[in-house]
Amino acid sequence: MRALLPTILLLLLLSGPAGAAADEAPRQFTAKREGTFGGQKLRYQVISGDTILADDKGQPRAAIFSFAYIKDAPKTEQTTRPVLFVYNGGPGSASLWLHLGTFGPRRVKMADPVHPPTTPPFALEDNPFSILDAADIVLIDPVGTGFSRILSAGKPEQFYGTEQDAKATVEFIESWTRANNRWNAPKYLVGESYGTVRSAVVAKMLMGGPMSGNARLGAITLNGIVLLGQALTLGSDGEATYATNLASMAATAWYHNKIDRKGRSADEVASEAARFAGDAYLKALFAGDRLDAAERARVADTMAALIGIPAAEILNRNLRIEMGEFRSLLLKTESQEIGAYDSRYVYKGKPAGAADAVADDPAMGQYTPSFIAGINQYLRDELGININASYETIAFGAVNEKWAYTTPTSGRVQIATPVQSLAAAMRRNEKLRLFVGTGLYDLVTTVGKADYMIAHAGLPLDRVTAKTYPSGHMAYLGDDSAAKLASDLRSFINESK
Structure with a gap:
């Protein structure tokens, strides 16, 4: 018992204020x-x-x-x-x-x-x-x-x-x-x-x-x-959010060869998408239900050529493609989903059950x-x-x-x-x-x-x-x-x- 006393006293000291100070x-x-x-x-x-x-x-x-x-x-x-x-x-x-x-x-x-x-x-x-x-x-x-x-x-x-x-x-x-x-x-x-x-x-x-x-x-x-x-x-900027997303969507579609590149670089496609987003696209979004059918179709066709999503899908979503939808739709025929943190990365299929926003992301999941x-x-x-x-x-x-x-x-x-x-x-x-x-x-x-x-x-x-x-x-x-x-x-x- 005497042999244990020094050890017990030491433990008591380390667990008290002096021990806490040493730990800190x-x-x-x-x-x-x-x-x-x-x-x-x-x-x-x-x-x-x-x-x-x-x-x-x-x-x-x-x-x-x-x-x-x-x-x-x-x-x-x-x-x-x-x-x-x-x-x-x-x-x-x-x-x-x-x-x-x-x-x-x-x-x-x-x-x-x-x-x-x-x-x-x-x-x-x-x-x-x-x-x-x-x-x-x-x-x-x-x-x-x-x-x-x-x-x-x-x-x-x-x-x-x-x-x-x-x-x-x-x-x-x-x-x-x-x-x-x-x-x-x-x-x-x-x-x-x-x-x-x-x-x-x-x-x-x-x-x-x-x-x-x-x-x-x-x-x-x-x-x-x-x-x-x-x-x-x-945070959301209302209709402007859809417009500000368009350039990155276009660059991603270019990277995965889902649009006609026409000899353009990814930067050039992104710049073209940004110009369209700030002009005809934003006007169409602001017009809302007053936008006539012909102009709605023209905007959808232009979007399809830029971001690689079929015009019918774009029209079904009222010209508004959420980023999560884009990630699932772009490579849908290949049964692949693209990364949010880096859209060059892909995962096959969909996660079983509820997806983890980080661990199931194709980019974060692979380089982490x-x-x-x-x-x-x-x-x-x-x-x-x-x-x-x-x-x-x-x-x-x-x-x-x-x-x-x-x-x-x-x-x-x-x-x-x-x-x-x-x-x-x-x-x-x-x-x-x-x-x-x-x-x-x-x-x-x-x-x-x-x-x-x-x-x-x-x-x-x-x-x-x-x-x-x-x-x-x-x-x-x-x-x-x-x-x-x-x-x-x-x-x-x-x-x-």
């Missing part, structure tokens, strides 16, 4: 590497670890785990070297997609990105398209994702909402900037999908003010914001296994991160389902939508530039939606750059897309730093 101690891992990026050979450090967010009494509320890729450089150079703060979306997603897809020095190996490996063994390879030569890169896993977690003084409702998440991100950026003395470094936000909403709100909140959400004067300004697969305008295996292999085997916990890739139940999309700040009124926040940030900072990148085959955040957002958000258009890529929601899948995106981002950084 910041974790940090450092690795030194070298590689070639943009034709430049360089050495860099990978600093992976926690940034603790404390309450006003200094008690730990949460730990945000991040991965900082920092070029070895003289202090004078490093002080003014650009920094990218990068995150994915969800809400509830970790940064693995951008980490192993385009920004990190290693990436998931895919001989054919449209037919990725779906069973082990999976592999990683050097990423020739990382832009570490142009900027230091900090990949952020929001609270509840990756290795980031809520600590003893925190509660889920303090982080799982549009405004709450933005506050935590601002706190992280301020803390990281202070710890690394990068006040004078050009700064950029890079968000994908819901991460674009985060960027819009964070951009305004970083500058601060009594109505900013965190009600303080931060005065951190940005040089640029990168929106990949923008989700600022995902290699990314999840890849991030776990990379973090543990290559970066030496020996954390005995699951790396939460997407926390649907714990984070996404609990998300508060509109939460007014106590004592103040939330006066801005994400789009308005972005416009306000660009008005206040006349040097701030915006980059919007969209995959041509993305049926979730379409090229039409991106164009519509840019045209209606009240943005200074002379400071907005919009690009499309021959890929899907992850606009960097495929070497052609990855190379073009890397080149475009290097130019964007060089023009705005």
